[in-house]
Amino acid sequence: MxxxxxxxxxxxxxxxxxxxxxxxxxxxxxxxxxxxxxxxxxxxxxxxxxxxxxxxxxPLTAWERIYSILDEGTFTEWDSDLTSTNPLEFPGYEEKIAKDRDKTGLNESVVTGKGSIDGQPAAFTVMDAGFRMGSMGSAVGEKIARAIERANDASLPFIIFTASGGARMQEGVLSLMQMAKTSVAVKRFSEAGGLMISVMTHPTTGGVSASFASIGDYNIAEPGALIGFAGQRIIEQTINEKLPDDFQTAEFLLNHGQLDKVVHRHEMKPLLTTLLSIHRKGGENV
Structure with missing residues (x-):
């Protein structure tokens, strides 16, 4: 017992x-x-x-993450009705999307919106690996780009928690295009003086790791998170070398200068509170 x-x-x-x-x-x-x-x-x-x-x-679901970080009752969701179509008429794709909707209660593998962390407002985006392994299709890229643009318009900091297997193969090049679209949105946001905090959770791989997930002002991760582009076996076969056992873990990336910090889940909210406080415009909530 x-x-x-x-x-x-x-x-x-x-x-x-x-x-x-x-x-x-x-x-x-x-x-x-x-x-x-x-x-x-x-x-x-x-x-x-x-x-x-x-x-x-x-793993946490998108809503579990939101409830664990944001102040109770402060979250307002954006673009909840935006979802994928089947532009390439990929066999069985629509059925798989429908199945994941029923399983997760989500329309897509990302939830976007705004809320407060210890009274400090922020745009907040969370990917959910339970929906198509958090893969990024056209709707996912569009939701993230829109969230960044809304954060820019409202002068809000932008926080994103990533969890993804990469680009969604059923949407082909349309999925890959989301890497450029989201990265451009981040660039414009940064040039306007916006603050972006990227938190990589297990796993953050493929096109997501190679685009918006890795270009925040702060790039942090949860302990043990798998972070990388190609798989370890593919890399080993390409370079004909044996890679370390901890290759592509958050701790490995931290030791090699690719992350700012590895943060325990229990310490995540206090850290985000501190970062938001440091960057608060004019010392006041925006």
Missing amino acids: LKDFFGKKKKYATIPSEQSKLDIPEGLMKKCTNCHKIYYRKEMNKNNNVCPNCDYHH
Whole structure:
């Protein structure tokens, strides 16, 4: 039985017997994918989906991320009805999109809007890897570009949490075009004096890592996040060299100057609060 999971003596739920499994509601327990300890799901949720045993950062949905960072009741969503079409008539694509809509409750793999962090307003964008692995198609790129432009118009800082497998292959070159579109939007935002904070979570790969995710004023990441363009095996086969085991992890990128900081999930909101305070225009909320 799980007792005082945050106390000095951490106890973990034991694996239930076949008989006791019949009495446990489905979805009550959650197993850490890293250390394989078993917890009550509600207790893991209270810990922001971070394993209390090994500190592994389990994925958060877009809305879980929003609730964990933004002040309660301050979030206003933008472009919630914007979603993908099937411009190339890729077989089965529309059915897969519909399935992910039902599974996640989202229309696309990104949620954009504005809210406050400890009373400080910001444009806030979150990608959700549960929807088509967070892949970037035309609608995703359009939503992100629009969010950056709205942040610019309102003189708001722009914060984005990325989680993506890269460009969405079912949309072909239209998907790849989003790399340029979002990067141009960031460039214009930067030239206008805007503040962009990019937080890369596991995984941030492909065209997303090679575009807007890596060009913030601050580029930070969660512990253990996979960040990179091509896969490690592809790179090894291309250069005929064995790469380090921690290659493309957040910690590896930090050690090689490609990140500003690796931040624990429990410390994320205080850090964002500090950064927003430092850059607040004229010392006042905008």
